[in-house]
Amino acid sequence: MNASFTITIDNQSVxxxxxxxxxxxxxxxNIPLPVMCDFKGLSPVGACRLCLVEIEGxxxxxxxxxxxxxxxxxxxxxxxxxxxxxxMIIELIFSERNHICAICVxxxxxxxxxxxxxxGMDHVRFPYLTPVCEVDASHEKYVMDHNRCILCxxxxxxxxxxxxxxxxxxxxxxxxxxxxTEFKQPWGDSTGCTSCGKCVQVCPTxxxxxxxxxxxxxxxxPELVALLIEKREAKx
Amino acid sequence: xNLQQLNQISESVQEKHGSCxxxxxxxxxxxCISSGSTAVVDSLKSAVKAKGxxxxxxxxxxxxxxxxxQGPLVKVDTFNETIYQKVDAENAVQIIxxxxxxxxxxxxxxxxxxxxxxxxxxxxxxxFFQKQVKxxxxxxxLVNPESIEEAIHAGSYMALHKVLTSMKQEEVIYEIKKSGLxxxxxxxxxxxxxxGIVAKFQNAIKYVVCNGDxxxxxxxxxxxxxxxxxxxVLEGMLIGGYAVGAGKxxxxxxxxxxxxxxxxxxxxxxxRSFGFLxxxxxxxxxxxxxxxxxxxxxxxxGEETALVASxxxxxxxxxxxxxxxxxxxxxxxxxxxxxxxxxxxxPPIILSGHHWFSKIGTSKSTGTKVFALTGKINHTGLIEVPxxxxxxxxxxxxxxxxxxxxxxxxxxxxxxxxxxxxAQFLDTKVDYENLVSLGSIMGSGGLIVMDESSCMVExxxxxxEFCMDESCGKCVPCRVGxKQMHDLLNKxxxxxxxxxxxxxxxxxxxxxxETSLCGLGMTAPNPLLxxxxxFREEYRAHIIEKRCPAGVCKMKTAQNKKKxxx
Ligand SMILES: Cc1cc2nc3c(=O)[nH]c(=O)nc-3n(C[C@H](O)[C@H](O)[C@H](O)COP(=O)(O)O)c2cc1C
Ligand code: SF4
Ligand code: SF4
Ligand code: FES
Numbered sequence: 001m002n003a004s005f006t007i008t009i010d011n012q013s014v015x016x017x018x019x020x021x022x023x024x025x026x027x028x029x030n031i032p033l034p035v036m037c038d039f040k041g042l043s044p045v046g047a048c049r050l051c052l053v054e055i056e057g058x059x060x061x062x063x064x065x066x067x068x069x070x071x072x073x074x075x076x077x078x079x080x081x082x083x084x085x086x087x088m089i090i091e092l093i094f095s096e097r098n099h100i101c102a103i104c105v106x107x108x109x110x111x112x113x114x115x116x117x118x119x120g121m122d123h124v125r126f127p128y129l130t131p132v133c134e135v136d137a138s139h140e141k142y143v144m145d146h147n148r149c150i151l152c153x154x155x156x157x158x159x160x161x162x163x164x165x166x167x168x169x170x171x172x173x174x175x176x177x178x179x180x181t182e183f184k185q186p187w188g189d190s191t192g193c194t195s196c197g198k199c200v201q202v203c204p205t206x207x208x209x210x211x212x213x214x215x216x217x218x219x220x221x222p223e224l225v226a227l228l229i230e231k232r233e234a235k236x
Numbered sequence: 237x238n239l240q241q242l243n244q245i246s247e248s249v250q251e252k253h254g255s256c257x258x259x260x261x262x263x264x265x266x267x268c269i270s271s272g273s274t275a276v277v278d279s280l281k282s283a284v285k286a287k288g289x290x291x292x293x294x295x296x297x298x299x300x301x302x303x304x305x306q307g308p309l310v311k312v313d314t315f316n317e318t319i320y321q322k323v324d325a326e327n328a329v330q331i332i333x334x335x336x337x338x339x340x341x342x343x344x345x346x347x348x349x350x351x352x353x354x355x356x357x358x359x360x361x362x363x364f365f366q367k368q369v370k371x372x373x374x375x376x377x378l379v380n381p382e383s384i385e386e387a388i389h390a391g392s393y394m395a396l397h398k399v400l401t402s403m404k405q406e407e408v409i410y411e412i413k414k415s416g417l418x419x420x421x422x423x424x425x426x427x428x429x430x431x432g433i434v435a436k437f438q439n440a441i442k443y444v445v446c447n448g449d450x451x452x453x454x455x456x457x458x459x460x461x462x463x464x465x466x467x468x469v470l471e472g473m474l475i476g477g478y479a480v481g482a483g484k485x486x487x488x489x490x491x492x493x494x495x496x497x498x499x500x501x502x503x504x505x506x507x508r509s510f511g512f513l514x515x516x517x518x519x520x521x522x523x524x525x526x527x528x529x530x531x532x533x534x535x536x537x538g539e540e541t542a543l544v545a546s547x548x549x550x551x552x553x554x555x556x557x558x559x560x561x562x563x564x565x566x567x568x569x570x571x572x573x574x575x576x577x578x579x580x581x582x583p584p585i586i587l588s589g590h591h592w593f594s595k596i597g598t599s600k601s602t603g604t605k606v607f608a609l610t611g612k613i614n615h616t617g618l619i620e621v622p623x624x625x626x627x628x629x630x631x632x633x634x635x636x637x638x639x640x641x642x643x644x645x646x647x648x649x650x651x652x653x654x655x656x657x658x659a660q661f662l663d664t665k666v667d668y669e670n671l672v673s674l675g676s677i678m679g680s681g682g683l684i685v686m687d688e689s690s691c692m693v694e695x696x697x698x699x700x701e702f703c704m705d706e707s708c709g710k711c712v713p714c715r716v717g718x719k720q721m722h723d724l725l726n727k728x729x730x731x732x733x734x735x736x737x738x739x740x741x742x743x744x745x746x747x748x749x750e751t752s753l754c755g756l757g758m759t760a761p762n763p764l765l766x767x768x769x770x771f772r773e774e775y776r777a778h779i780i781e782k783r784c785p786a787g788v789c790k791m792k793t794a795q796n797k798k799k800x801x802x
Contacts (some may be wrong), residue, residue: 177709
């Protein structure tokens with residue numbers, strides 16, 4: 001094991017080990033950072049851009065989830081600019097599809113909604129784009145409502161990296177990108193899906209839900225998946 | 237293969253040329269082919285055959301000669317350089333009968349004879365060619381790109397021989413570093429520096445990738461080089477491979493370029509049979525081979541990390557950098573990724589030295605740049621000029637100015653990642669830094685000229701639409717931000733926007749620029765920002781007066797709506 005070193009985050013000295021990401025270090029040190037696409041134990045992708053931080057001497061904003069620690073790094077997780085941008089990003093997510101919380105099964109049990117509160121989003125200044133998206137209710141246990149999907153790809157990663165089923169993927173580009181099962185078959189027709197439900201648990205919104213969840217009554221337990229991943233990696 | 241054999245090939249080609257009465261090259265770049273140059277080749281060949289002169293008059297295809305909108309072009313005697321324009325199957329016969337057999341020039345068919353009252357017999361006396369300095373395009377339009385012997389005669393593989401037999405890896409890198417060559421794929425990163433980073437990794441499998449994705453609308457520089465001088469690119473990759481210690485190279489090229497793919501494939505096959513690829517190249521221990529990977533033509537696949545994913549067979553989506561591909565590229569191995577034009581600059585630097593190269597261009601941007609001239613300009617086509625040439629020289633001297641006596645309005649460089657440069661900056665010397673300071677970028681070399689009939693808001697809308705369509709969709713700011721910006725611009729173009737919409741645009745642009753994951757999103761706001769910077773008046777006219785000053789945008793004003801109903 002390489003020797004650890006210290007870096008500073010928001011002017012506070014924090015211990016870091018080579019190979020760790022800035023986000024991991026922040027988590028250990030209880031420094032809060034907004035994340036949406038990241039899920040502990042899944043490979044980071046740097047897609048939502050909420051965890052962007054400023055690093056002294058680096059001209060670009062970098063995502064904490066994919067940026068590795070380096071000796072003498074001086075990181076700032078809060079600034080007016082970062083707060084402004086994060087708020088705009090969460091507004092863009094809300095404007096993209098359909099996130100009318102009052103009629104969503106995930107109401108009050110939604111990471112996206114919680115994040116919007118945390119980032120102080122009181123309204124969305126961009127026009128709602130509300131494309132009409134498919135609802136795939138063909139699976140015996142779960143429903144995929146694309147209208148609520150934020151394309152974080154947590155479900156895709158948990159399916160391939162943890163369950164090993166590789167049932168889910170992304171298809172299409174840009175605004176037309178969609179999560180698909182198999183080769184864009186109805187989920188219920190998928191022979192690869194093991195119905196394990198991990199995707200449902202890690203999904204941060206009401207896009208993936210059990211099909212018996214009533215509006216506002218959804219309970220998800222992503223911690224269980226995180227624990228599973230941790231235990232699986234634990235060396236005896 | 238050794239030097240003696242290389243020289244022998246060259247000599248026998250020289251002999252063949254010497255025994256010819258005349259050599260007639262027909263431009264078979266994609267532009268001229270689309271205007272019918274294949275039929276011209278056939279016609280010339282049968283005319284020569286009818287006279288029984290097959291051994292005396294050589295008819296051969298060449299790469300792009302540059303003046304694409306005058307095609308098909310035919311060059312008689314590559315050394316006297318007379319170019320005929322708009323040749324078809326019929327008047328091609330005339331070229332054989334008059335010029336080839338009787339040494340009589342045909343004035344009415346000379347290049348630019350429709351606009352120049354005194355068309356030039358020697359093509360290089362045209363202002364279109366006079367300010368050009370051909371380094372990358374040295375052989376393009378001169379040699380037959382389908383013949384490796386002709387390429388060798390033109391000097392190909394001499395640099396490779398020099399490198400393999402007399403230079404250490406670090407000497408090659410030193411030479412490239414000292415030359416000041418910067419990446420021609422857009423960002424202008426110092427090539428020698430990149431080579432040095434890849435070379436640093438010891439005992440690793442390494443790869444070389446040549447980026448021929450060329451996705452900017454209106455750009456065709458890399459295509460022309462691949463079509464016109466494939467051996468040059470291959471030789472550049474080989475030298476790169478030797479310098480960084482790689483054994484395998486990939487050319488990534490889009491499926492929309494079938495001719496470039498065909499010519500490069502041919503070049504690879506020929507090079508393999510001549511021993512320039514494979515084991516023991518030039519009787520040394522150096523071993524290298526090249527494969528072609530054809531992409532489906534997504535703009536984002538030109539971004540290096542997406543390109544790597546695509547070659548690996550995955551979805552062509554970028555990932556955050558660092559790590560850069562120089563450290564962790566193809567299959568996690570150190571990978572040298574350079575643009576087609578970058579690699580094409582390498583052999584001449586090796587042969588003529590860094591002193592020679594760095595004297596061309598400006599101190600920080602050395603060498604030349606190939607541009608694809610398009611839009612409202614008299615001579616559209618492919619040109620190569622020293623860095624530091626002014627926009628005025630490029631547009632008005634080489635390009636022959638704006639057609640129909642219209643007023644020049646702006647030059648767009650850098651495609652969807654670039655910006656629009658207005659008339660007051662026509663005397664700016666074109667180099668990496670100057671273009672950035674004007675709010676644009678060098679980009680890969682597309683140069684679109686706009687005149688008074690172009691609406692700058694519509695231009696911004698067009699490029700935003702391009703970015704929106706080409707966004708891979710991975711990160712939020714680009715996926716949703718370009719869509720929102722596009723819709724807002726659309727609203728402005730339709731006369732339905734309020735001032736608050738412009739405020740939203742101005743809030744979004746810097747955010748998308750700073751927070752997007754890859755260069756596509758990071759540069760997508762540039763056309764918007766640069767037109768706002770120089771043509772704010774036009775935005776105002778659309779928003780406040782519901783009027784498009786250039787008369788391009790169809791306004792959905794109350795009046796127009798009524799008209800539509802009637
Ligand atoms: C959206 C996007 C598209 C790109 N397209 C190309 C391309 O078509 N060709 C190219 O050479 N570089 C392209 N690049 C730049 C490459 O990522 C990379 O920097 C380049 O190939 C490196 O080569 P160079 O150093 O020789 O320029 C693109 C970058 C971005 C962000
Ligand atoms: S379905 Fe849920 S987990 Fe999957 S990409 Fe959409 S929001 Fe993310
Ligand atoms: S900036 Fe655009 S193209 Fe690049 S990763 Fe983000 S969504 Fe994809
Ligand atoms: S959590 Fe880092 S980019 Fe989404």
